[in-house]
Amino acid sequence: MQELFGNLWNLQWQQVVMWGIGGLLIWLAIKKEMEPSLLL
Numbered sequence: 001m002q003e004l005f006g007n008l009w010n011l012q013w014q015q016v017v018m019w020g021i022g023g024l025l026i027w028l029a030i031k032k033e034m035e036p037s038l039l040l
Helices: 002-008 013-031
Strands: none
Touching: none
């Protein structure tokens, strides 16, 4: 468990931005029923 939480401090802001973009694309695909291939 210590390794898991220790690695959280190694996150860079670029990784968080990419997670946000990925989450937004998944949300658009599910909620707005957009074609997933169009989102890429």
